[in-house]
């Protein structure tokens with residue numbers, strides 16, 4: 001069953017099962033802690049722990065500021081909740097809030113390289129909560145409070161800000177307020193309005209709503225023009241029911257009593273309440289060119305589709321990522337803390353919040369450069385009704401927002417470690433971008449523009465079905481599930497998978513009218529390789545890989561993905577019976593390893609066992625070609641155990657010869673070798689070889705043999721904490737990808753997207 005309404009089914013959406021699998025697959029949850037120092041030897045232990053650790057202990061006791069030098073504190077934020085207002089789902093308790101809090105923590109890391117841990121505090125008692133948190137100050141550089149209901153959150157935040165000397169920031173209040181204010185600035189500009197005369201109604205008078213209203217008032221919005229509503233209706237002066245001091249502060253003189261009355265003729269609607277709170281009639285009654293920010297999560301007060309059915313002059317934003325104009329605090333909290341931590345701010349004040357809102361608003365007005373367009377799924381946006389605010393994947397955010405926040409902190413005297421070189425700071429911020437995310441983004445974006453038919457050869461496997469659905473849901477094209485339809489449907493029903501959805505096609509190999517064509521095609525290829533016609537018939541009838549590869553070979557599909565049920569080399573052999581290398585190319589496997597913000601391509605991780613010098617040169621060319629297609633400028637290191645002749649040995653000879661072959665071929669990319677891995681990857685070690693022709697550390701590593709390629713990528717993954725994508729097959733005449741038997745759904749979808757990408761370029 002989809003996690004969203006039926007009306008949302010055509011959107012890029014996820015199913016409930018996908019959401020559960022995402023959280024449970026592999027190591028349950030979304031976070032783990034990994035050490036930053038080696039912990040291997042007795043010496044390491046003596047330094048990290050007793051007796052060595054005593055030295056920083058004494059230094060910190062003497063000068064507390066040195067905690068930022070000797071511990072992780074300065075880059076560590078706690079995400080803390082008691083689960084009393086989880087998104088718009090209400091009070092579901094501390095434990096149930098953990099997925100959201102883990103999510104916030106990974107967003108801190110992903111978007112702004114801030115380390116973060118979630119803490120769920122199991123009390124609804126305000127004093128207990130405050131006491132629990134206040135003593136945690138020494139552990140963290142900042143505290144991000146999350147999903148705590150109003151009015152408790154106001155008291156908690158206020159008291160913690162008084163007693164703690166690090167930033168305490170209730171994200172639902174200020175994060176939301178900053179993003180909503182940025183969106184509002186732009187929506188007002190687009191509709192020719194200003195802060196003085198615009199009339200705004202805010203539904204919801206809790207954490208997020210009160211903070212939004214306070215921030216826009218602080219920015220100059222006319223207080224007389226704001227009406228606040230809650231479950232009891234309009235908050236008017238003199239109301240007694242369901243009131244508190246924070247609501248009273250915003251009560252106005254009015255004879256309107258219900259939300260319907262309040263919104264009549266209003267210019268702006270802010271929804272920070274609950275799903276469906278704004279009715280079609282209310283939308284009808286808003287002023288011309290209304291601004292509707294329906295920000296409740298996960299389901300907004302009204303959907304953009306519903307608004308579109310009523311009127312076409314509205315600017316609509318929601319808190320969701322699957323509609324244009326996502327007004328969600330994810331655009332703020334990672335970057336705001338990044339800036340605050342970088343100047344060791346003692347607090348996050350109004351000036352810093354306003355600076356963040358203004359920086360965000362201006363970013364949306366700027367032209368979207370090429371390398372940023374990918375974040376917008378190919379629809380390079382122009383400032384306008386459908387684009388009033390950047391998306392969370394916009395890589396410019398990491399430079400723009402922390403810079404604005406840090407500057408404002410310095411200007412207002414709350415920066416304990418002001419930045420002296422802002423240019424250098426800007427470069428450091430850009431370096432925190434995760435390069436592969438933009439690469440994958442680019443791939444997905446290109447495929448969305450030119451959707452492709454990808455056959456999932458092992459269509460009866462539950463994991464393939466789920467991946468196919470994810471492929472179709474992300475609008476990458478048609479996912480063709482190959483297999484016996486009856487079996488597939490039985491499994492799908494048992495697993496709660498809905499196969500009757502747009503973008504999913506089932507092909508039953510046995511009943512296909514194309515069996516004859518595929519058999520003739522394959523027989524023509526194999527008849528002189530020891531296969532009888534009936535052998536080929538059996539391959540097409542019984543073997544999904546041969547059927548799928550023939551579909552691709554004859555143009556009935558654009559690409560294929562397989563590998564879950566059969567070991568890699570067997571699947572590869574199956575495919576090679578049907579599809580050749582592209583003329584002038586060699587089929588190789590390239591793995592993409594991502595580690596600590598660095599991406600390297602490793603080749604050949606799939607095909608050649610002990611490549612000759614000639615083959616190594618081909619591998620370098622294929623891998624460099626892929627690197628270019630992914631947007632990198634390749635710097636290829638031909639790896640060996642030796643570096644430039646030392647120690648000398650027969651096995652490095654092939655690698656040296658491969659370098660000479662590349663010289664003769666006059667290839668148009670940087671390469672050098674033979675060299676050891678540390679020379680290739682560590683610029684200080686590389687500097688010992690001033691004649692080395694690489695202009696920087698290598699981003700493509702050509703391994704001397706399959707065993708070293710396979711061993712090193714697997715070790716990177718298991719021991720080094722790297723994410724490894726692939727191997728990606730390159731060099732085939734048609735687009736084929738093979739996953740490993742242990743692949744997760746996300747690996748399969750990534751490779752299917754890559755198959756689609758390769759099919760189109």
Ligand SMILES: NC(=O)C1=CN([C@@H]2O[C@H](COP(=O)(O)OP(=O)(O)OC[C@H]3O[C@@H](n4cnc5c(N)ncnc54)[C@H](OP(=O)(O)O)[C@@H]3O)[C@@H](O)[C@H]2O)C=CC1
Nearest residue numbers: 087088150205206207208230231272273296297319328329
């Ligand atoms: N897009 C974004 O970035 C963010 C969105 N939000 C969303 O805002 C909403 C509120 O969150 P938060 O402020 O943290 O929660 P709180 O519990 O602090 O406040 C909820 C408020 O909404 C009011 N409310 C609830 N249902 C209705 C309704 N049907 N009609 C009118 N008012 C209603 C409550 O009224 P009463 O006071 O009478 O109980 C209360 O004032 C959630 O949906 C949340 O997901 C929150 C933070 C960020």
Ligand SMILES: CC(=O)C(=O)O
Nearest residue numbers: 087088172297328329
């Ligand atoms: C986005 C968010 O923090 C919320 O909806 O609560």
Ligand SMILES: [Mg+2]
Nearest residue numbers: 087146147172
């Ligand atoms: Mg929240």
